[in-house]
Amino acid sequence: EAGVAQSPRYKIIEKRQSVAFWCNPISGHATLYWYQQILGQGPKLLIQFQNNGVVDDSQLPKDRFSAERLKGVDSTLKIQPAKLEDSAVYLCASSLSGRADTQYFGPGTRLTVL
């Protein structure tokens, strides 16, 4: 069974530029999560999708971050414009039904904003 795929694995940009991350969850998983993990901290949930609907985006900085999950499968997270404090690892995870299931994590995208 293929795991959660993310791309790119690394990205370096200048502040005020835009960037997009892509995630393909495990086939058949209804729930998809995006997390931000700053060095030395635990993952912070940015947005949670159930199929193509949003369950929670209370911690997503909506003035600069956006996310979509078209057709309830893969997802894109965008930052525009980026700030220095956005430097972090962005993790994507998926779970079968979203009802306290095990989450399966991708390798993450390490973003550096200069």
Next chain:
Amino acid sequence: AQSVTQLDSHVSVSEGTPVLLRCNYSSSYSPSLFWYVQHPNKGLQLLLKYTSAATLVKGINGFEAEFKKSETSFHLTKPSAHMSDAAEYFCVVIGGSYIPTFGRGTSLIVHP
């Protein structure tokens, strides 16, 4: 509302000695609780989970955790540490909204 507190940012043990990583939670609903491990340059992986069945949960690699409702705790233990256990460990709570909250993490250091 829910929250999780990992009481130690770092735990240092010698190889072959017991491991205890502490986690306390707060949830207004009967919670599901998880421990995930993150090895350097590797993805997060489930160690074990509690979902209202047996209160003593066994996971991979000899780890186990006990759900204690009266103490709102879900501490992770292992009888004998191995060098390969050195990693970052995260406690996660999921309450009635099915939205996960991670703790800040505990770094386990294992000395030879």
